[in-house]
Amino acid sequence: ACGQSTDSTTPSSPSSSKPAAAVDGKRLVNADARTDQWVSHGRTYAEERFVPLDQINAENVDQLGLAWSFELDIPRGTEATPLLIDGVMYATGAFSIVYALDARSGKLLWSYDPKVPKAAAGRGCCGPVNRGVAAWQGKLFVGAYDGRLIALDAKDGKELWSVMTVDPDRNYTVTGAPRVIDGKVIIGNGGAELGVRGYVSAYDADSGEQLWRFYTVPGNPADGPESEALEMARKTWHGDTYFEQGGGGTVWDSMAYDPELDLLYIGVGNGSPWNIKYRSEGKGDNLFLSSIVALRPDTGEYVWHFQTTPGDSWDYTATQHIILADLEIEGQPRKVLMQAPKNGFFFVIDRETGEFISGNNYVPVNWASGLDPETGRPQVTETADYSTEPKLITPGPVGGHNWHPMSFNPQTGLVYIPALVTANLYADGPTPQVALNLWNVGTAPIDLPDDPDALGAIGQTTKGMLLAWDPVKQEAAWSQDLVSPWNGGTLSTAGNLVFQGAADGRFAAYAADTGELLWQSPTNSGVVAAPISYELDGEQYVTVLSGWGGVYALAFSALQPQVRVPAEARVLTYKLGGKAKLPEAKLEPLPLPQPPKVTATTEQLAMGRELYHGVCAVCHGVAAISSPLVPDLRYMSAQTHEDFHNIVSGARAVQGMPPFGHLLPPEQIELIRQYLAKLSHDLVARDAAQ
Ligand SMILES: O=C(O)c1cc(C(=O)O)c2c(n1)C(=O)C(=O)c1cc(C(=O)O)[nH]c1-2
Ligand SMILES: [Ca+2]
Numbered sequence: 001a002c003g004q005s006t007d008s009t010t011p012s013s014p015s016s017s018k019p020a021a022a023v024d025g026k027r028l029v030n031a032d033a034r035t036d037q038w039v040s041h042g043r044t045y046a047e048e049r050f051v052p053l054d055q056i057n058a059e060n061v062d063q064l065g066l067a068w069s070f071e072l073d074i075p076r077g078t079e080a081t082p083l084l085i086d087g088v089m090y091a092t093g094a095f096s097i098v099y100a101l102d103a104r105s106g107k108l109l110w111s112y113d114p115k116v117p118k119a120a121a122g123r124g125c126c127g128p129v130n131r132g133v134a135a136w137q138g139k140l141f142v143g144a145y146d147g148r149l150i151a152l153d154a155k156d157g158k159e160l161w162s163v164m165t166v167d168p169d170r171n172y173t174v175t176g177a178p179r180v181i182d183g184k185v186i187i188g189n190g191g192a193e194l195g196v197r198g199y200v201s202a203y204d205a206d207s208g209e210q211l212w213r214f215y216t217v218p219g220n221p222a223d224g225p226e227s228e229a230l231e232m233a234r235k236t237w238h239g240d241t242y243f244e245q246g247g248g249g250t251v252w253d254s255m256a257y258d259p260e261l262d263l264l265y266i267g268v269g270n271g272s273p274w275n276i277k278y279r280s281e282g283k284g285d286n287l288f289l290s291s292i293v294a295l296r297p298d299t300g301e302y303v304w305h306f307q308t309t310p311g312d313s314w315d316y317t318a319t320q321h322i323i324l325a326d327l328e329i330e331g332q333p334r335k336v337l338m339q340a341p342k343n344g345f346f347f348v349i350d351r352e353t354g355e356f357i358s359g360n361n362y363v364p365v366n367w368a369s370g371l372d373p374e375t376g377r378p379q380v381t382e383t384a385d386y387s388t389e390p391k392l393i394t395p396g397p398v399g400g401h402n403w404h405p406m407s408f409n410p411q412t413g414l415v416y417i418p419a420l421v422t423a424n425l426y427a428d429g430p431t432p433q434v435a436l437n438l439w440n441v442g443t444a445p446i447d448l449p450d451d452p453d454a455l456g457a458i459g460q461t462t463k464g465m466l467l468a469w470d471p472v473k474q475e476a477a478w479s480q481d482l483v484s485p486w487n488g489g490t491l492s493t494a495g496n497l498v499f500q501g502a503a504d505g506r507f508a509a510y511a512a513d514t515g516e517l518l519w520q521s522p523t524n525s526g527v528v529a530a531p532i533s534y535e536l537d538g539e540q541y542v543t544v545l546s547g548w549g550g551v552y553a554l555a556f557s558a559l560q561p562q563v564r565v566p567a568e569a570r571v572l573t574y575k576l577g578g579k580a581k582l583p584e585a586k587l588e589p590l591p592l593p594q595p596p597k598v599t600a601t602t603e604q605l606a607m608g609r610e611l612y613h614g615v616c617a618v619c620h621g622v623a624a625i626s627s628p629l630v631p632d633l634r635y636m637s638a639q640t641h642e643d644f645h646n647i648v649s650g651a652r653a654v655q656g657m658p659p660f661g662h663l664l665p666p667e668q669i670e671l672i673r674q675y676l677a678k679l680s681h682d683l684v685a686r687d688a689a690q
Pocket of ligand 1: 079125126129173174175176189190191192193250252269270315317397398402403549550551552
């Protein structure tokens with residue numbers, strides 16, 4: 001029983017002598033035909049994340065159970081989509097660790113740890129996550145968080161080559177999955193919150209030699225003319241200081257490829273800093289920020305672009321998942337590209353030309369009143385301008401949709417979006433020097449307002465949605481509300497199902513046509529990754545990685561009190577009648593702290609709060625309310641209070657606490673400590689009052 005393989009190669013078991021991960025151009029281009037494989041990130045080059053299998057379907061999904069699970073080494077943000085090649089599953093975990101598992105049993109075949117220095121966690125915006133590997137002719141490729149692109153022998157995980165793809169003196173990180181096109185490994189990077197210039201590069205799969213690099217924003221004006229594309233882009237920037245702050249435009253996640261048109265599509269991120277006032281004298285479109293750019297994969301040559309947020313000032317990246325599909329629009333077959341970028345508008349673009357076809361907002365937005373019907377250019381409102389006073393803007397910087405992959409079911413014609421409904425109080429703010437390795441976004445630090453009205457407005461509008469979007473009608477078909485905005489990516493199947501994990505520790509299946517919740521099962525930790533499905537020996541499986549994490553999990557526990565999940569990370573594989581059990585979820589309440597005396601004045605505490613939110617909150621959480629991924633500083637012991645200055649200065653760098661001694665003088669560290677002690681006292685007082 002070899003499933004529905006439609007080519008002559010029979011699936012091999014991991015113990016056979018067949019070469020591992022023998023993926024070539026033919027297999028990648030024809031990936032849709034093999035339901036016993038998942039050979040590239042979005043299953044196919046078009047990245048639909050749709051599996052034409054219906055053994056598990058809306059009628060029997062209630063019998064789905066765990067077949068096996070495998071625990072990962074690091075219980076932190078787990079964002080990877082695994083690959084499934086000839087019976088072997090290739091997954092990645094936090095800090096870019098790679099695992100090869102026997103897909104039938106979940107048994108570990110090998111693992112590879114690139115030994116990313118733990119303190120590097122502080123060099124990225126959003127945690128040391130990794131979204132998966134790519135495969136080509138016996139090799140696997142992983143982008144390590146510290147900027148290396150590493151080739152492994154798929155058979156045993158031995159390192160074959162490793163190249164540094166970034167300037168290690170700037171705050172670049174790599175979180176996205178590489179893609180391979182005709183022997184070229186394509187990889188981008190992140191860092192646009194910390195002052196970098198974005199680009200995407202191609203490396204030779206055999207040798208690791210760099211073949212081309214496409215920068216997404218203009219370089220140092222002092223260096224003279226650049227490529228034609230960048231000369232065109234330069235005309236949309238003002239002043240010449242953007243270069244010192246990087247400019248941004250990182251390509252940190254999405255890519256897709258159309259083999260017929262031979263076009264590689266990349267999703268480009270936000271400006272660095274966010275605030276256009278400090279980047280481009282407050283004006284200009286700033287190409288290719290927040291754009292989808294089409295390139296020739298052989299050379300990296302620019303072909304066309306479509307900018308989703310001209311003059312981005314809100315971290316509205318267009319790095320969100322890109323799906324290629326053929327749709328009938330107004331009676332005409334159209335080759336389209338679809339994206340739901342952070343800015344809240346769903347775009348359907350002609351993927352041959354980059355021409356705008358249609359668009360509409362898929363979540364509430366107040367930064368724009370709509371799109372120009374001809375060009376698709378957002379019509380920006382007064383509300384979006386925070387240059388003179390703070391503004392409550394929707395969506396916030398985590399977007400209406402973040403990196404969590406969506407999926408497209410050609411049978412229902414719907415796109416299933418893991419949507420976020422969020423708002424943020426944007427205000428003009430400082431731009432610390434890039435060399436300080438701090439967030440440098442030119443807006444006030446993330447915080448929540450004390451004003452109960454403003455806080456209420458944010459809290460009430462914050463939720464998650466599994467949103468079924470009709471890309472032809474540009475309207476919702478149905479949606480399901482979720483307690484946290486931050487949930488898993490989606491998978492569509494021919495069994496009229498959509499699979500999605502959730503923040504509150506569940507993996508669920510919904511009817512693709514109606515949205516009815518049909519099945520759910522506990523996952524202990526929260527799920528942010530996207531599932532895959534495949535069949536082995538005639539049986540259909542669904543796999544998803546659990547592991548609560550990513551930027552919202554770290555920073556915004558204060559806004560999602562319902563989400564109390566333990567820090568655990570696993571590969572979870574399900575099948576009909578599966579009987580395996582997960583260990584009991586462990587989430588012990590933390591013992592109440594015995595905080596030291598607060599000696600700071602009210603004014604000093606306010607300064608401590610501001611410093612905390614400027615430096616600490618992106619990992620330890622706004623208002624110091626943290627997820628269990630990193631220590632909740634309100635619960636610090638007396639000993640930790642004593643060691644606080646040393647810890648902040650680097651004493652726990654090997655455990656992953658980045659050193660901040662170079663930028664925080666002892667008086668400021670003390671103010672932060674006092675602020676935290678004050679929060680501890682508040683906690684104790686609240687407990688006593690209950
Ligand atoms: O601008 C960038 O370079 C960049 C990089 C990344 C990243 O690499 O993870 C994220 C973001 N931005 C970002 O804006 C964002 O919301 C985000 C969420 C996550 C995550 O993994 O949860 N990464 C990133
Ligand atoms: Ca960003």
